[in-house]
Amino acid sequence: xxxxxxxxxVLAIAVAGYVLGRSxxxxxxxxxxxxxxxxxxxxxxxxxxKVVLPSFFLLLVWLLVQPVIVNGTVAADIPQSAIPEGSSxxxxxxxxxxTAEGLDNAVAQGIMTEDFATNARxxxxxxxxxxxxxxxxxxxxxTQPILQAAQRYRIMNDTGNLILSLLVILVAAAGAAWxxxxxxxxxxxxxxxxxxxxxVLVAAASVAILTTLGIVLSLVFNTIEFFRLYxxxxxxxxxxxxxxxxxxxxxxxxxxxxLLWGTFYISIVALLVAVPVGLFAAIYLSEYASPRVxxxxxxxxxxxxGIPTIVYGLFALLTVGPLLVAVFGKDGLGWMQAGTAVMTxxxxxxxxxxxxxxxxxxxxxxxxxxxxxxxxxxxxxxKSETIRQVVLPAALPGIVGAxxxxxxxxxxxxMIVVLxxxxxxxxxxxxxxxxxxxxxxxxxxxxxxxxxxSPEALVAFALGMTLFxxxxxxxxxxxxxxxxxxxxxx
Amino acid sequence: xxxVTPNAGGNRAGNSLAxxxxxxxxxxxxxxxxxxxxxxxxxxxxxxxxxxxxxxxRSGSPAFTRTVVDVEFALSQAQIxxxxxxxxxxxxxxxxxxxxxxxxxxxxxMEVAVDEDAIExxxxxxGSTIREFFQANPDRIGTPVTFELAASxxxxxxxNGRVTxxxxxxxxxxxxxxxxxxxxxxxxxxxxxxxxxxxxxxxDSGVDNPGAAGIGASVVGSFFMMLVVLxxxxxxxxxxxxxxxxxxxxxxxxxxxxxxISNLAAVPSIVFGILGLAIFIQFAHLPQSAxxxxxxVLTLMTLPTIIISTRASLRAVPPxxxxxxxxVGASKMQSVFHHVxxxxxxxxxxxxxxGLAQALGETxxxxxxxxxxxxxxxxxxxxxxxxxxxxxxxxxQIYTWAARADASFYEKAWGGIIVLLVFxxxxxxxxxxxxxxxxxxx
Numbered sequence: 001x002x003x004x005x006x007x008x009x010v011l012a013i014a015v016a017g018y019v020l021g022r023s024x025x026x027x028x029x030x031x032x033x034x035x036x037x038x039x040x041x042x043x044x045x046x047x048x049x050k051v052v053l054p055s056f057f058l059l060l061v062w063l064l065v066q067p068v069i070v071n072g073t074v075a076a077d078i079p080q081s082a083i084p085e086g087s088s089x090x091x092x093x094x095x096x097x098x099t100a101e102g103l104d105n106a107v108a109q110g111i112m113t114e115d116f117a118t119n120a121r122x123x124x125x126x127x128x129x130x131x132x133x134x135x136x137x138x139x140x141x142x143t144q145p146i147l148q149a150a151q152r153y154r155i156m157n158d159t160g161n162l163i164l165s166l167l168v169i170l171v172a173a174a175g176a177a178w179x180x181x182x183x184x185x186x187x188x189x190x191x192x193x194x195x196x197x198x199x200v201l202v203a204a205a206s207v208a209i210l211t212t213l214g215i216v217l218s219l220v221f222n223t224i225e226f227f228r229l230y231x232x233x234x235x236x237x238x239x240x241x242x243x244x245x246x247x248x249x250x251x252x253x254x255x256x257x258x259l260l261w262g263t264f265y266i267s268i269v270a271l272l273v274a275v276p277v278g279l280f281a282a283i284y285l286s287e288y289a290s291p292r293v294x295x296x297x298x299x300x301x302x303x304x305x306g307i308p309t310i311v312y313g314l315f316a317l318l319t320v321g322p323l324l325v326a327v328f329g330k331d332g333l334g335w336m337q338a339g340t341a342v343m344t345x346x347x348x349x350x351x352x353x354x355x356x357x358x359x360x361x362x363x364x365x366x367x368x369x370x371x372x373x374x375x376x377x378x379x380x381x382x383k384s385e386t387i388r389q390v391v392l393p394a395a396l397p398g399i400v401g402a403x404x405x406x407x408x409x410x411x412x413x414x415m416i417v418v419l420x421x422x423x424x425x426x427x428x429x430x431x432x433x434x435x436x437x438x439x440x441x442x443x444x445x446x447x448x449x450x451x452x453x454s455p456e457a458l459v460a461f462a463l464g465m466t467l468f469x470x471x472x473x474x475x476x477x478x479x480x481x482x483x484x485x486x487x488x489x490x
Numbered sequence: 491x492x493x494v495t496p497n498a499g500g501n502r503a504g505n506s507l508a509x510x511x512x513x514x515x516x517x518x519x520x521x522x523x524x525x526x527x528x529x530x531x532x533x534x535x536x537x538x539x540x541x542x543x544x545x546x547x548r549s550g551s552p553a554f555t556r557t558v559v560d561v562e563f564a565l566s567q568a569q570i571x572x573x574x575x576x577x578x579x580x581x582x583x584x585x586x587x588x589x590x591x592x593x594x595x596x597x598x599x600m601e602v603a604v605d606e607d608a609i610e611x612x613x614x615x616x617g618s619t620i621r622e623f624f625q626a627n628p629d630r631i632g633t634p635v636t637f638e639l640a641a642s643x644x645x646x647x648x649x650n651g652r653v654t655x656x657x658x659x660x661x662x663x664x665x666x667x668x669x670x671x672x673x674x675x676x677x678x679x680x681x682x683x684x685x686x687x688x689x690x691x692x693x694d695s696g697v698d699n700p701g702a703a704g705i706g707a708s709v710v711g712s713f714f715m716m717l718v719v720l721x722x723x724x725x726x727x728x729x730x731x732x733x734x735x736x737x738x739x740x741x742x743x744x745x746x747x748x749x750x751i752s753n754l755a756a757v758p759s760i761v762f763g764i765l766g767l768a769i770f771i772q773f774a775h776l777p778q779s780a781x782x783x784x785x786x787v788l789t790l791m792t793l794p795t796i797i798i799s800t801r802a803s804l805r806a807v808p809p810x811x812x813x814x815x816x817x818v819g820a821s822k823m824q825s826v827f828h829h830v831x832x833x834x835x836x837x838x839x840x841x842x843x844x845g846l847a848q849a850l851g852e853t854x855x856x857x858x859x860x861x862x863x864x865x866x867x868x869x870x871x872x873x874x875x876x877x878x879x880x881x882x883x884x885x886x887q888i889y890t891w892a893a894r895a896d897a898s899f900y901e902k903a904w905g906g907i908i909v910l911l912v913f914x915x916x917x918x919x920x921x922x923x924x925x926x927x928x929x930x931x932x
């Protein structure tokens with residue numbers, strides 16, 4: 001039974017439960033809702049919630065657990081001899097899944113009968129041919145162990161789905177029956193419903209924790225896996241980055257240092273653009289600008305923050321890069337070989353960060369109490385002297401926090417560097433050379449054809465871990481500074 | 491105590507308010523300079539915005555037009571029979587076409603050297619298009635038919651300024667001499683620009699066929715993704731915000747949630763891509779490149795943004811509203827759901843739309859879960875297939891085009907950006923209107 005029908009059935013039971021629960025309790029009081037403990041609709045909601053929540057919870061857990069169990073059982077049954085040299089159990093399993101899916105499609109299209117698909121002694125050539133007819137890409141020839149495993153996989157999944165459907169409907173019905181029995185006028189339906197709703201609210205709030213947990217777990221497990229295949233020391237202290245493209249050659253050099261250098265270099269260039277411009281823009285907006293100028297200029301700057309990073313990436317690759325080459329390239333100063341360089345990516349990223357720095361600093365400068373400015377003016381200081389010697393020192397911790405947040409943005413930025421910075425990992429000081437960053441390499445290592453179990457793909461998780469730790473550290477530090485500063489004047 | 495000290499400044503020459511001394515002048519100059527720095531900074535920001543806008547519009551607008559060649563001619567049944575008997579049928583049809591074009595040129599009295607190779611370089615080989623047309627419409631045989639044929643991508647580039655006479659090098663695709671013919675044809679109205687509907691409604695083409703590339707399929711992919719994001723992030727975000735703002739006790743657990751939300755808001759988007767790859771695809775075996783998975787990843791990414799803005803709008807509802815509701819006997823839950831939430835709704839919706847706009851422009855996580863441009867080969871067959879079948883999204887499609895070697899795709903990428911920005915602009919305008927219309931100051 002398709003999942004969608006299952007959900008529809010459960011929802012239908014819930015709606016029926018709502019109507020029944022409400023009418024039943026109304027009937028018990030003879031239609032006088034004042035004799036009820038709660039409003040009549042709460043009795044309906046009570047039934048509906050007790051139908052929906054347990055059954056959907058069961059559904060969710062089952063859907064998460066079933067593939068794991070089925071995969072595990074089927075994979076364990078594949079004989080060692082069926083795994084060819086140079087392959088792995090995971091690869092075989094993905095082939096099994098593909099074959100099973102093909103069988104499903106073939107049955108759905110009428111190319112195979114259900115009996116044929118489940119028959120263990122089917123002719124292999126015939127099966128392969130029919131799978132091809134069904135539009136399923138089958139690599140070469142389906143082998144006996146794979147076919148058997150695929151058939152087992154299908155049967156287990158089908159049985160699992162059947163049991164699931166029955167169980168879910170049973171749970172929904174049981175929930176309805178149980179809660180309908182509670183329907184007496186003195187039943188405290190509102191309290192129950194509100195407690196359940198509060199539970200749902202807590203669960204929603206916990207999604208944030210689960211997300212962090214998911215990020216940490218997915219990074220940690222794969223990183224450990226990577227360090228099992230590739231020594232951690234070489235990763236952290238290696239000065240060369242040259243992954244082999246063959247998939248699993250032992251010849252890859254995966255040192256993170258050139259990538260970190262590229263990341264920091266580009267971020268520094270970006271901050272050199274963004275911090276002065278952003279800071280002065282914030283000072284002008286908060287201290288000098290008339291309300292009219294402010295109401296025009298501030299949204300204009302914020303538009304820069306709303307533009308997707310892919311647009312900036314294209315801007316770097318196709319507009320800024322060629323422009324820089326025209327000035328610094330062969331025909332100009334001769335410092336630059338190609339449009340993709342640290343300078344290109346850094347400049348564009350700086351533009352992207354201007355509104356980020358300016359709006360954060362704007363808030364912080366505005367938070368400096370007016371009394372401090374007035375005191376300074378009273379002593380005869382000019383506006384700029386007040387800003388330089390009173391406002392900025394008072395706002396300094398907050399501004400440092402804002403700059404750190406901008407730095408963490410710059411380090412985590414992906415599309416601009418993927419398109420604008422080049423692909424070569426280098427340890428060089430020349431800002432007109434192409435360099436690459438941690439984020440750019442995560443994209444290139446995970447979007448290629450490399451097998452997921454190879455160090456060339458797994459290194460992306462270690463890179464992600466590095467990135468996550470650096471940006472998290474910067475964020476926590478920055479938020480700590482900003483918060484501490486804010487309390488100072490509140 | 492408040493004796494006015496007589497101004498004993500007699501030792502400073504020219505101590506008058508009317509004339510500035512050197513020091514005051516210097517200070518005033520510093521003041522003016524400082525102000526100028528600020529103004530410059532603003533202007534620099536706006537300058538970049540203008541440059542960005544101009545380069546997007548200038549490079550992107552050609553993607554919405556294409557160059558077509560109008561040729562009118564009739565084919566008799568005898569000619570078709572003759573062509574069908576030959577070995578290279580489409581070549582025979584192309585020959586009819588070339589003859590017709592030549593005749594058209596002669597009739598218009600143009601004095602330009604025409605040869606078949608030049609025509610082929612300009613229009614390509616239209617034989618199969620013509621043959622298919624007459625096979626599909628046998629009743630049109632013998633009557634004059636106007637064919638609107640797409641010109642080759644180089645000619646297209648010449649028309650919209652990507653290829654110029656100076657920059658062009660002779661190749662088997664286009665010779666400098668052909669441009670004379672193109673100019674003459676353009677003057678006669680045979681070659682003209684028309685709106686490129688393929689770009690707006692089409693799907694991604696192969697690497698070698700930039701003319702047929704379109705963004706339609708990935709717009710649909712983005713649409714299904716945004717549907718997932720909206721359906722998941724709005725209720726979860728609102729529920730989480732209500733809990734944190736109205737019910738959460740001050741304890742460790744609440745602090746943990748708060749810290750997590752503020753940190754997730756600053757985690758690089760690519761890390762969410764890694765999460766999606768590891769959890770949704772490797773662990774939960776959801777289909778790769780599916781808009782459903784893209785939507786899930788973007789939901790997790792936008793949740794912090796939505797929670798932060800929703801909490802702000804809940805906080806903006808004055809406590810007197812809550813107190814009044816509680817005073818007439820509502821429960822805490824009723825006061826929140828019946829009074830606070832409806833009043834905060836415009837603010838919540840504004841925040842959600844802005845969060846969605848952010849998610850719509852996000853690229854990096856989508857690349858990791860396989861939603862790259864070249865999987866967007868066509869429209870999904872239905873609603874389920876819209877969520878589950880491999881598709882791309884607008885920004886990922888733009889990235890794929892930008893990463894291709896053929897420069898004709900760059901134009902498509904800029905054009906795609908215009909489409910993307912139109913969507914983003916619409917969403918932001920809706921958000922602004924919502925805020926203007928319903929915002930209430932207490």
